[in-house]
Amino acid sequence: xxxxxxxxxxxxxxxxxxxxxxxxxxxxxxxxxxxxxxxxxxxxxxxxxxxxxxxxxxxxxxxxxxxxxxxxxxxxxxxxxxxxxxxxxxxxxxxxxxxxxxxxxxxxxxxxxx
Amino acid sequence: xxxxxxxxxxxxxxxxxxxxxxxxxxxxxxxxxxxxxxxxxxxxxxxxxxxxxxxxxxxxxxxxxxxxxxxxxxxxxxxxxxxxxxxxxxxxxxxxxxxxxxxxxxxxxxxxxx
Numbered sequence: 001x002x003x004x005x006x007x008x009x010x011x012x013x014x015x016x017x018x019x020x021x022x023x024x025x026x027x028x029x030x031x032x033x034x035x036x037x038x039x040x041x042x043x044x045x046x047x048x049x050x051x052x053x054x055x056x057x058x059x060x061x062x063x064x065x066x067x068x069x070x071x072x073x074x075x076x077x078x079x080x081x082x083x084x085x086x087x088x089x090x091x092x093x094x095x096x097x098x099x100x101x102x103x104x105x106x107x108x109x110x111x112x113x114x
Numbered sequence: 115x116x117x118x119x120x121x122x123x124x125x126x127x128x129x130x131x132x133x134x135x136x137x138x139x140x141x142x143x144x145x146x147x148x149x150x151x152x153x154x155x156x157x158x159x160x161x162x163x164x165x166x167x168x169x170x171x172x173x174x175x176x177x178x179x180x181x182x183x184x185x186x187x188x189x190x191x192x193x194x195x196x197x198x199x200x201x202x203x204x205x206x207x208x209x210x211x212x213x214x215x216x217x218x219x220x221x222x223x224x225x226x227x228x
Contacts, residue, residue, distance in 0.1 A: 105156050107156050
């Protein structure tokens with residue numbers, strides 16, 4: 001089956017520093033990738049997405065980079081704030097026989113030190 | 115409210131009992147997804163509805179799990195003869211289209227089987 005993995009389960013950063021969260025995937029046919037943020041006791045919340053025909057996309061304080069050659073995805077958060085503390089999941093879209101679903105990785109916990 | 119609503123937020127039951135979990139998606143969203151999330155893990159796909167029909171139920175772990183969406187809006191996830199291993203947070207998500215674009219998640223129903 002499909003797998004989406006992460007390099008680090010926990011990332012601790014100083015407030016104001018930049019954060020980089022990495023994700024590796026194995027399905028080269030995936031055409032769409034999303035980063036979600038999940039705070040304790042809540043459902044995942046969409047952060048940013050990128051299609052496979054792009055290698056970079058920027059949002060507000062966040063940037064997603066996609067390297068299809070090595071099947072690697074990263075989320076960069078600029079000037080990390082305490083409110084960024086959460087678990088971050090990468091997800092890829094899996095399409096088969098007209099079924100569309102998102103497959104999630106196991107997550108990275110981001111801790112922001114004051 | 116305007117978001118995905120899930121009830122109950124918490125459910126404690128005994129092994130062997132029957133459980134129903136309800137999801138009320140965002141109005142107008144045609145696609146509805148159920149995921150299961152165990153502690154420290156990413157959401158695991160269970161089933162996906164496009165309208166009233168289950169477009170993909172490949173993630174249901176066994177025949178004790180069943181889901182319906184009779185009118186193409188509210189969905190109910192049904193678990194028969196619950197087992198301790200069923201304990202998890204059950205997340206529901208909806209999207210405007212059925213192509214697994216941005217999914218909007220509810221806050222989940224935490225199921226504990228004693």
